[in-house]
Amino acid sequence: MSGRSRLWRVRELPTTKAGVERAFSYFIAGVRLGTLAQMIPAVHGGVTTSPQGTAYLVCWAAAALASVAVSVATLVRRRPLGAYVSAADYSLACLLLVLAPLVLVPGERFGTWIAYQPGYALSVIITASGVRSLTLWAGGMFGIVACYAVYLGGSLDGEMTTTAIGNILTYVVYALVTRMFFGYTRRIAHDADESRARAAELARREEERRAQVMMHNGVAVMRLLTEPGTDAVRSRLLGLAEVEVQRMRSYLRGRSPDRNGEGSDVGLAALITRVCERFADLPVETLLDLGAAVRMPAGRAEAVERALESLLLNVREHARADAVVIHLDADVDAGWTLTVRDDGVGFDAVTAVPGVGLREVVVGELRRWGIGVDVESAAGAGTTVTISAGPAPAAVGAGRDTRTDAG
């Protein structure tokens, strides 16, 4: 389908502000040309019966020209008319109503398209309600109502009074309804545009966060690799770097973590042991017996692995700890708690601004997986990070182990 013909397909119009304005232009052209189509069959009769045939024809031609001009202008502009042209449109409708008694015989002012002026005025009220200025809209509407009263003039008798009042009410009601229609549709388009912009911004931030989560540990390892160290330390760091490279490759290939938590189960104790082997230079004690049976889906396990790795990188870089204890516990209700405690320099948890590692890789990412994280630290008193999932872990509890209960 050509680009030109696509322009006319309403179903392909975007639901943006611009798309809505374009839809308005179709609506306005449709109403105005439809009105013109209704006027055409009666023009000959009007000229014949009019006391001023030429004047009638001139007025009719002015109305027809205005309808065509407004339709073309809105279609070309792809939006409703501006304030000045709308004012001219209202003025012409008023003028035609005022001149109508001069070119119509009294008996033809109601119920016939020979008297096209009221119908034409209604089409103007409907289509010009898209004008932005409230004053212009209200002024135009009341102007037409006033001119319609002039149009009625002395020909209003008891029989047609109700029809006349009905017509006036039609002007007012249609003006209000179309005004609401234009305004509400514009608001929807505005909100849709804002929502799209917000969604795009959120998507950008999410991608940025994912990149931070994926890259953070790798960057930390690279930084450590640039520092002087023994061959043994560098060898361990290279092993860690290899893991991070694989992670980054997987990110660059667009593989997303499985958010539904599906995938083959991974033993948490084995995973923790594997991570700790990459940090053999740290004084880490792993106490995993109580949680030896804890298993979880691969995606969730990967998040825990990254978080633990980030915590241990923090210990290596900042904590200056003499001892690190990693303790895993499982409770009766299939929940588990992983505690990572170091006796290093700690930090003031109130005033310190957490880095990307703690904020995103540990807290942010784990909470996205529904895993709770609590960080407790004080300057000079070490840091304790408690990671827990499932039912709330007992604070300092004395619960029985599931294994014993099972026999």
Add this chain to the structure above:
Amino acid sequence: MRPAVAVVDDASLIRESLGLLMPGLDVVAAVSTVEDLVRLRPVADLVVLDLHLANLEQQPDVRQGIAAIRALTGCGYRVCVYSQEERRFVLAACIAAGACGVVSKALPTARAEQLFLEAAGGGAVVPQPVVGILEVLVRRDCITLLSDRQRQILHGRARGLSYAQVAKQLFVSESTLRGYWLDVTRALTGSLRELTPGEIEHALGLAPGDLLEFWPGDVADDRDWWRTGTSR
């Protein structure tokens, strides 16, 4: 007043430097074998014992490891193991054999000195891996003598929490908590000595016989007992 400490270590550097590097200790004897110390019988608040004494092939009669601990505790000494040993069941076996503590040679000197002072002062220096084993034994009802409060303290300490953190959680002062912890460790190490390897294996989910290599059990002649290897 500085506690009197006797050192048993086959490394002359450690024997000669311990007193200099740890000024809080009064080193009254520094020998290379347990037999020498038993022969000298110095008056000491604590014996700092290296777990793996060298020259095993040249001196097959020299006591090593558990046998050494038992010989010294049999003479009435408080024994604190000072070793690079990291295998948790070996460390636990030392406690079960009567050692009042195990201090890693990897620790900073000041920290090690502080732990020796605690041990000399009547405290129990239980290394973290052994605390973990004890917690499992308590949680799995292999050791049942602890009160709820004592179990709470063990819960916190097994996670590596400091005395201050556990004290804060339990609304007691730090000094009170240290006293509680001393009671807990005494009770637990006492219970550990009474457990058989089979009971521990069952509680920890190990296969029968897994601990035989490490655990002393009832050995008629403990001089012969030490099968954990001598590489460390």
